Amino acid sequence: MIAGIVLLLLVLYPVVNPWQPYPQGVMLIAFLLAIQASSWNIISGYAGYISLGHSMFLGLGSYTAAIIALHTGVNPLWVAPLGGVTAVVIAIVFGSVVLRTRGHAFVIITIALLLSAQIVATNWDGLTNGSDGITLELPFWSADFQNIPFYYAFLILLVLTVLFSAWIARTKFGTGLIAIREDEGKAASIGVNTTVFKILAYAASSFFIGAAGGVYAYYQTFLNPVGAFAILGSVLIVLSALLGGRGSLYGPVIGAFIVSLVNEAATVYGGSTQSRVLILGLILVAVVLFLPAGLLPTLQAAWRKRHPVETKYTDQTGALSHQTVAVVRERLPDAPVTPGPLLEVRGVSKRFGGLVAVDNADLTVERGSITALIGPNGSGKTTLFNLITGNMPVDSGTITFNGKRIEKLAPWTRGHLGLGRTFQVTRLFKDMTVLQNVVAPLPDGRLRTMFADAVSGHEAARARDLLGVVGLARFADQRAGELSYGQQKLVELAQVLMLSPELILLDEPAGGVNPSLLGRLTGVIRELNQAGVTFLVVEHNIPLVLDLCDPVHVFARGSCIASGPPQQIREDPVVLDAYLGDDWRPQDAHA
Numbered sequence: 209m210i211a212g213i214v215l216l217l218l219v220l221y222p223v224v225n226p227w228q229p230y231p232q233g234v235m236l237i238a239f240l241l242a243i244q245a246s247s248w249n250i251i252s253g254y255a256g257y258i259s260l261g262h263s264m265f266l267g268l269g270s271y272t273a274a275i276i277a278l279h280t281g282v283n284p285l286w287v288a289p290l291g292g293v294t295a296v297v298i299a300i301v302f303g304s305v306v307l308r309t310r311g312h313a314f315v316i317i318t319i320a321l322l323l324s325a326q327i328v329a330t331n332w333d334g335l336t337n338g339s340d341g342i343t344l345e346l347p348f349w350s351a352d353f354q355n356i357p358f359y360y361a362f363l364i365l366l367v368l369t370v371l372f373s374a375w376i377a378r379t380k381f382g383t384g385l386i387a388i389r390e391d392e393g394k395a396a397s398i399g400v401n402t403t404v405f406k407i408l409a410y411a412a413s414s415f416f417i418g419a420a421g422g423v424y425a426y427y428q429t430f431l432n433p434v435g436a437f438a439i440l441g442s443v444l445i446v447l448s449a450l451l452g453g454r455g456s457l458y459g460p461v462i463g464a465f466i467v468s469l470v471n472e473a474a475t476v477y478g479g480s481t482q483s484r485v486l487i488l489g490l491i492l493v494a495v496v497l498f499l500p501a502g503l504l505p506t507l508q509a510a511w512r513k514r515h516p517v518e519t520k521y522t523d524q525t526g527a528l529s530h531q532t533v534a535v536v537r538e539r540l541p542d543a544p545v546t547p548g549p550l551l552e553v554r555g556v557s558k559r560f561g562g563l564v565a566v567d568n569a570d571l572t573v574e575r576g577s578i579t580a581l582i583g584p585n586g587s588g589k590t591t592l593f594n595l596i597t598g599n600m601p602v603d604s605g606t607i608t609f610n611g612k613r614i615e616k617l618a619p620w621t622r623g624h625l626g627l628g629r630t631f632q633v634t635r636l637f638k639d640m641t642v643l644q645n646v647v648a649p650l651p652d653g654r655l656r657t658m659f660a661d662a663v664s665g666h667e668a669a670r671a672r673d674l675l676g677v678v679g680l681a682r683f684a685d686q687r688a689g690e691l692s693y694g695q696q697k698l699v700e701l702a703q704v705l706m707l708s709p710e711l712i713l714l715d716e717p718a719g720g721v722n723p724s725l726l727g728r729l730t731g732v733i734r735e736l737n738q739a740g741v742t743f744l745v746v747e748h749n750i751p752l753v754l755d756l757c758d759p760v761h762v763f764a765r766g767s768c769i770a771s772g773p774p775q776q777i778r779e780d781p782v783v784l785d786a787y788l789g790d791d792w793r794p795q796d797a798h799a
């Protein structure tokens with residue numbers, strides 16, 4: 209509602225005050241910065257890849273519209289959207305290379321891209337007129353209200369940018385971007401194609417900046433490489449988003465308004481244009497030190513503290529509902545489970561330097577079973593899980609799932625095939641709500657799934673239902689990081705179920721879980737198994753393993769030393785030796 213009222217005031221402002229080009233000029237520059245900060249927020253706020261060269265897209269858009277206008281005589285305003293198209297094409301081409309890096313490397317490469325664009329524009333005389341720049345015709349309308357058309361053009365672009373950004377945040381694409389920001393490896397394991405997501409986010413973050421660049425070229429009527437590809441432009445974008453709150457919808461817009469107004473005030477009252485650099489620098493330091501989350505998220509957190517989320521007791525306590533079984537069984541065949549191997553690991557090895565963590569290991573998981581993988585600490589169980597799910601590449605050997613070789617596939621493709629996993633130490637996205645965590649997984653790679661609504665509708669209903677299964681529906685709207693460790697383990701199970709997996713790999717599901725939650729966990733595992741889901745469980749709680757699982761595989765020093773039903777494993781001298789050491793004697797058993 210506040211956004212609506214502010215928008216109405218902004219729309220009415222030039223109508224009420226038509227003969228004041230100066231404040232209109234200040235406002236339209238604020239809109240332009242807000243368009244850039246809000247767009248930047250898609251790749252750098254949502255997905256966490258900080259671009260410090262994003263003003264490159266403004267320059268690209270400006271040059272595209274200006275060059276077309278120069279050669280065809282068309283008004284730059286009408287071809288401004290083509291500036292957006294150029295920005296998207298460049299973002300896709302360069303994004304597919306530079307998004308392979310992350311962290312500081314990515315930041316530095318984005319600056320390098322901006323400076324390279326400046327060098328190209330300076331030296332490609334034939335196209336850009338080099339350092340002399342391009343001069344465009346003056347606007348065709350009366351100079352009496354010269355700024356008003358630009359004011360509305362930028363305002364429309366700003367509204368479209370915010371709507372676009374809001375739409376992204378509502379989709380599973382948006383949830384996937386936040387997942388990438390919080391834990392890229394985990395995102396990949398729940399079916400998020402991180403490569404495609406990042407490239408699309410980079411492209412999405414460039415379009416409106418490019419289109420605004422086209423309008424901006426006409427507003428200035430002159431552009432040259434130094435002005436069009438200025439690093440200060442990128443710094444202002446980042447400062448706006450940091451100040452307002454990166455990752456939030458309105459934060460970057462609010463930040464852009466503040467930065468623009470301070471920038472203008474510093475230039476007018478500060479004595480020289482250099483004073484603004486000093487003042488904005490001080491603001492940047494203050495934000496990083498005292499307001500690291502930014503204005504809006506800090507206010508929202510204070511609000512949440514005073515108005516905590518109400519927990520509604522709507523959990524299912526009993527068996528899985530028919531609806532949930534249907535969700536879980538979505539990809540499973542209708543026919544009863546036919547026996548046969550679902551997962552086959554053959555001769556798989558993994559070395560870390562001189563250490564052989566997995567050594568020529570063989571393992572079979574029968575369809576419909578709850579298979580256990582036990583073994584002493586450091587025997588290579590988690591590493592084997594990582595190899596099966598693709599979190600690490602194998603050095604040698606083959607892995608077959610459902611008759612298909614998977615050892616070379618990306619983790620998300622294995623997720624799409626029906627392979628889900630939980631982690632030894634839970635890896636929920638702690639800044640997301642519990643519901644967002646469960647909505648995030650993508651059971652396939654289709655665009656329809658990617659852009660499905662994550663807030664309401666089928667996917668959210670499915671996620672709520674799965675939260676009900678693990679008895680945590682009442683926590684749906686709480687931050688995942690606020691739950692107890694055991695509750696987080698259950699949420700992670702619900703998250704995996706969202707993939708409708710055929711096989712779930714559970715890495716120490718009982719670790720750190722209190723006995724009452726443990727009862728619920730084993731109950732859920734049994735029911736899911738009856739519904740057709742196969743499990744491979746790594747667990748140190750041996751009584752639980754012997755009670756729940758059949759067969760049991762025993763790992764020691766990177767390979768399987770024994771396999772069989774729990775009864776047999778319990779008495780196998782090789783197993784006892786591996787667990788208890790050479791000194792152990794059968795007569796010690798009772799002690």
Ligand SMILES: Nc1ncnc2c1ncn2[C@@H]1O[C@H](COP(=O)(O)OP(=O)(O)OP(=O)(O)O)[C@@H](O)[C@H]1O
Nearest residue numbers: 560563565583584585586587588589590591592632
């Ligand atoms: N990324 C890594 N880099 C180097 N060494 C590793 C890495 N991951 C695992 N290791 C080593 O590989 C061996 C097997 O570790 P892994 O975590 O697979 O064992 P585990 O059977 O799961 O142990 P635990 O039961 O304690 O979880 C250990 O010696 C471990 O230190």
